[in-house]
Amino acid sequence: MxxxxxxxxxxxxxxxxxxVAPERTLLDVLREDVRATGTRRGCxxxxxxxxxxxxxxxxxxxxxxxxxxxxxxxxxxxxxxRNGAELHPVQRALxxxxxxxxxxxxxxxxxxxxxxxxxxxxxxxEDVRQALGGNVCRCSGYTRVVxxxxxxxxRP
Amino acid sequence: xxxxxxxxxxxxxxGEVLGQSVPKPDAREKxxxxxxxxxxxxxxGMLHGALLGSPHPHxxxxxxxxxxxxxxxxxRAVLTAEDLPPNDIGAVIKxxxxxxxxxVRYAGEPVAAVAAVDxxxxxRALELIDIRYEVLPAVFDAEEALRPDAPGIHAPRGTAHPNxxxxxxxxxxxxxxxxxxxxxxxxxxYETPAQQHIYxxxxxxxxxxxxxxGKITLHTSTQTAFRVQAITAEALGVPMSRxxxxxxxxxxxxxxxxxxxxxxxxxxxxxxAGAPVRLTFSRTDDIRMMRSRHAAxxxxxxxxxxxxxxxxxxxxxxxxxxxYADDGPFVANIGSYFARGPYRIPHVDVECWCVYTxxxxxxxxxxxxxxxxxxxxxxQVDRVAEAIGMDPIELRLRNALETxxxxxxxxxxxxxxxxxxxxxxxxxxxxxxxxxxPPAAPGKRRGIGVAAVSHVSGLLGSSATVxxxxxxxVTVNTGAVDTGQGSxxxxxxxxxGALGLSLEQLNFSRPDTDTSPYDWCSGGTRTTFTVxxxxxxxxxxxxxxxxxxxxxxxxxxxxxxxxxxxxxxxVRGEPGASVSFGAIAGRALYVxxxxxxxxxxxxxxxxxxxxxxxxxxxxxFMGNGFFVFAAQVAEVEVDELTGHVEVLEAxxxxxxxxxxxxxxxxxxxxxxxxxxxGYALTEELVWKDGHLVNPTxxxxxxxxxxxxxxxxxxxxxxxxxxPGPFGAKGIGEVGLVGVAPxxxxxxxxxxxxxxxxIPATGERVLRALMAREEGGAKASDA
Numbered sequence: 001m002x003x004x005x006x007x008x009x010x011x012x013x014x015x016x017x018x019x020v021a022p023e024r025t026l027l028d029v030l031r032e033d034v035r036a037t038g039t040r041r042g043c044x045x046x047x048x049x050x051x052x053x054x055x056x057x058x059x060x061x062x063x064x065x066x067x068x069x070x071x072x073x074x075x076x077x078x079x080x081x082r083n084g085a086e087l088h089p090v091q092r093a094l095x096x097x098x099x100x101x102x103x104x105x106x107x108x109x110x111x112x113x114x115x116x117x118x119x120x121x122x123x124x125x126e127d128v129r130q131a132l133g134g135n136v137c138r139c140s141g142y143t144r145v146v147x148x149x150x151x152x153x154x155r156p
Numbered sequence: 157x158x159x160x161x162x163x164x165x166x167x168x169x170x171g172e173v174l175g176q177s178v179p180k181p182d183a184r185e186k187x188x189x190x191x192x193x194x195x196x197x198x199x200x201g202m203l204h205g206a207l208l209g210s211p212h213p214h215x216x217x218x219x220x221x222x223x224x225x226x227x228x229x230x231x232r233a234v235l236t237a238e239d240l241p242p243n244d245i246g247a248v249i250k251x252x253x254x255x256x257x258x259x260v261r262y263a264g265e266p267v268a269a270v271a272a273v274d275x276x277x278x279x280r281a282l283e284l285i286d287i288r289y290e291v292l293p294a295v296f297d298a299e300e301a302l303r304p305d306a307p308g309i310h311a312p313r314g315t316a317h318p319n320x321x322x323x324x325x326x327x328x329x330x331x332x333x334x335x336x337x338x339x340x341x342x343x344x345x346y347e348t349p350a351q352q353h354i355y356x357x358x359x360x361x362x363x364x365x366x367x368x369x370g371k372i373t374l375h376t377s378t379q380t381a382f383r384v385q386a387i388t389a390e391a392l393g394v395p396m397s398r399x400x401x402x403x404x405x406x407x408x409x410x411x412x413x414x415x416x417x418x419x420x421x422x423x424x425x426x427x428x429a430g431a432p433v434r435l436t437f438s439r440t441d442d443i444r445m446m447r448s449r450h451a452a453x454x455x456x457x458x459x460x461x462x463x464x465x466x467x468x469x470x471x472x473x474x475x476x477x478x479x480y481a482d483d484g485p486f487v488a489n490i491g492s493y494f495a496r497g498p499y500r501i502p503h504v505d506v507e508c509w510c511v512y513t514x515x516x517x518x519x520x521x522x523x524x525x526x527x528x529x530x531x532x533x534x535x536q537v538d539r540v541a542e543a544i545g546m547d548p549i550e551l552r553l554r555n556a557l558e559t560x561x562x563x564x565x566x567x568x569x570x571x572x573x574x575x576x577x578x579x580x581x582x583x584x585x586x587x588x589x590x591x592x593x594p595p596a597a598p599g600k601r602r603g604i605g606v607a608a609v610s611h612v613s614g615l616l617g618s619s620a621t622v623x624x625x626x627x628x629x630v631t632v633n634t635g636a637v638d639t640g641q642g643s644x645x646x647x648x649x650x651x652x653g654a655l656g657l658s659l660e661q662l663n664f665s666r667p668d669t670d671t672s673p674y675d676w677c678s679g680g681t682r683t684t685f686t687v688x689x690x691x692x693x694x695x696x697x698x699x700x701x702x703x704x705x706x707x708x709x710x711x712x713x714x715x716x717x718x719x720x721x722x723x724x725x726x727v728r729g730e731p732g733a734s735v736s737f738g739a740i741a742g743r744a745l746y747v748x749x750x751x752x753x754x755x756x757x758x759x760x761x762x763x764x765x766x767x768x769x770x771x772x773x774x775x776x777f778m779g780n781g782f783f784v785f786a787a788q789v790a791e792v793e794v795d796e797l798t799g800h801v802e803v804l805e806a807x808x809x810x811x812x813x814x815x816x817x818x819x820x821x822x823x824x825x826x827x828x829x830x831x832x833x834g835y836a837l838t839e840e841l842v843w844k845d846g847h848l849v850n851p852t853x854x855x856x857x858x859x860x861x862x863x864x865x866x867x868x869x870x871x872x873x874x875x876x877x878x879p880g881p882f883g884a885k886g887i888g889e890v891g892l893v894g895v896a897p898x899x900x901x902x903x904x905x906x907x908x909x910x911x912x913x914i915p916a917t918g919e920r921v922l923r924a925l926m927a928r929e930e931g932g933a934k935a936s937d938a
Contacts, residue, residue, distance in 0.1 A: 038189020102640025
């Protein structure tokens with residue numbers, strides 16, 4: 001293992017001064033050092049999307065990102081999405097549409113959808129499908145997930 | 157009270173909660189990331205576990221040297237079979253050690269375990285373990301493994317069938333002479349793959365041991381707290397009174413988390429290290445060490461008359477159960493039991509082998525033997541329809557079993573709604589118009605296919621406790637695990653409907669073997685059905701106790717009383733006369749009678765096999781459940797150049813008896829459809845010389861959102877009947893069962909290609925197409 005280095009990460013608006021080995025992924029650091037366990041580990045190779053976070057508003061696979069490469073970048077995890085007790089509209093829609101089953105994919109899907117809505121406030125069903133292309137859900141068949149998110153766009 | 161009480165008339169729920177698509181109670185914590193899965197748990201002093209997999213598919217273990225691993229700083233425990241009690245486990249056949257003992261039987265089989273202060277140290281220690289092996293001849297094909305000269309995986313070589321885990325034969329009528337009466341006979345060999353569950357949360361366990369009492373506490377991702385408790389105790393040689401199992405949120409299961417996963421070995425590590433141990437699999441370890449669906453090869457022959465009467469069927473099935481039997485013999489039972497399909501075929505001969513090979517064990521997976529046999533049966537029935545020039549739905553309707561007719565083996569079909577499902581599927585899919593093959597995109601061909609689906613709902617035992625709290629709210633305890641399918645909300649709705657309460661008035665507890673009543677498993681399309689039933693039984697007893705108190709308080713005979721929504725007992729016809737559950741609770745707790753509480757239990761009755769009707773050999777299963785029906789339709793487009801298949805739209809029509817939570821029920825249907833779509837088109841574990849080629853999610857392709865149709869129409873029919881709560885029937889597995897044949901029938905309708913091996917990859921579709929265009933001369937490997 002390599003020598004640890006100091007890095008300051010901005011996670012959900014808060015500065016975290018961390019000492020980490022350079023080969024450690026953002027996913028490991030989030031789950032183990034920061035204890036932000038809402039970011040899920042599904043495959044460790046960028047195939048499932050469960051570990052999706054936002055870096056400067058763009059969806060990123062935290063299992064393929066090295067923590068030490070991200071100082072000064074705005075990292076948003078699922079813990080930073082809701083506003084106090086109030087759910088983000090994506091979260092509310094997923095709950096109300098009955099889209100949630102085991103829930104393991106949900107943090108990644110919420111973040112992919114949040115990024116989509118920030119760049120395109122009225123996405124079509126096809127826009128939503130494209131935006132979720134990297135998020136595997138093994139339970140829902142995607143039908144209600146896409147319906148829920150597309151309902152926020154108000155377009156077919 | 158009899159645990160086999162015959163169902164009475166179907167009751168109506170009190171209030172409006174049952175039947176509503178209310179949000180699931182755990183949905184908020186799941187979308188906010190607050191939900192706690194096992195790998196999110198951390199306790200002081202916790203160590204990290206890891207397992208070493210065998211490098212050989214079949215080898216004798218000559219010696220272990222763990223000294224270098226033990227000497228590595230940070231390592232707290234190293235285990236091999238020499239450190240464990242010699243207790244084998246297994247659902248049917250106890251053939252499986254926690255760590256390979258004496259020899260390894262598949263590549264990847266756990267052979268040593270380590271606990272260390274962190275995961276990198278644990279993984280480094282695995283590399284320092286030296287094991288000497290003597291490589292043995294191995295066998296990877298189920299039919300080859302049955303030959304007398306095949307290497308014996310468990311038994312010694314030289315017995316007649318050294319690797320047979322089980323054998324079943326079912327014969328009805330007189331198949332041999334019946335073939336002469338058939339106008340058409342279709343015969344083919346069908347092959348289905350080892351599909352993996354790929355629940356998104358890999359298996360994980362946190363084990364703690366109390367140093368004074370020795371009690372082991374497991375927090376684990378499972379479908380069954382009680383089987384985990386029993387298996388862990390059995391494997392480690394401790395009484396069940398010293399094992400407690402709790403279940404945090406479960407990130408999907410689909411049959412992959414029945415029985416035990418990594419709980420017993422994690423407990424053994426915690427005992428050896430004297431510290432808590434968490435063992436979470438990497439995805440690759442999960443794929444190569446856990447279990448898959450049984451790959452199957454099915455030789456099937458079906459004969460019919462020109463006017464569409466299916467007269468005879470012969471079936472020979474080989475299920476590849478891998479190196480350990482696991483649930484294999486039970487899976488083989490279901491496969492055999494459904495080999496006639498939901499049809500009245502008078503002459504049937506079914507033979508089924510469940511066979512050991514030197515590969516990953518195969519076990520339970522959504523559908524449990526039924527998707528394999530449905531693939532063969534429903535593709536073959538479609539070819540019969542084609543041969544006699546009859547519409548595929550019409551042929552199925554002519555042969556569909558109706559209420560009161562007998563299943564293979566003689567059990568009665570009590571609610572024969574296959575006809576209703578097929579007719580509705582024909583209507584909602586606009587079947588006749590789409591059978592005319594609407595124009596496809598350039599270079600594509602379009603087609604539509606159907607499958608008739610039958611399954612069983614419910615088996616084995618469940619219990620529940622329902623008790624009144626002091627303020628009139630109610631606590632329901634069961635051992636049922638919600639693996640994400642939504643049983644927590646559905647079961648709460650059942651209790652709400654039985655007592656007329658709102659969901660806010662109900663506390664639904666999570667499984668904990670220290671306090672929950674027994675439940676066998678969240679599997680077998682049984683949880684809402686069977687646990688829901690015992691909840692209604694317990695609620696009925698609570699209602700009787702409530703009425704005794706209300707009768708005294710309201711000064712009216714019990715027969716004049718009724719439940720009213722919101723937690724009240726009222727007098728029938730007198731809107732003003734009522735008493736709240738809270739007032740009754742106060743009387744019961746402090747004045748007379750004692751706490752209001754009831755428990756109920758149920759065990760599904762054993763097999764109904766009529767041996768005067770059917771010759772039966774080797775069917776050991778302990779209950780056949782309640783028959784449920786569905787019809788699934790898929791429309792596809794096939795690329796003529798690449799063979800790529802796109803499913804454009806799908807319809808899945810299910811008789812669910814009563815939809816307790818329609819949104820959750822539809823979610824089960826849609827999710828099942830997409831898992832079936834993966835089975836049909838992309839999912840397959842591939843081995844080369846006994847080594848898995850694709851134990852990653854990059855190499856093993858589950859459907860993403862862009863691989864599935866935007867419109868998967870879940871159509872719920874409600875024919876309430878049977879022992880389930882308020883006439884509800886099970887749904888969990890059913891949505892997967894007919895998808896592969898519906899898609900392959902659509903491929904054949906589009907192109908004429910007779911796909912007999914799934915997944916129907918582009919390559920296989922193209923080969924089937926070329927075989928057809930060459931006149932079927934080279935139809936070998938389609």
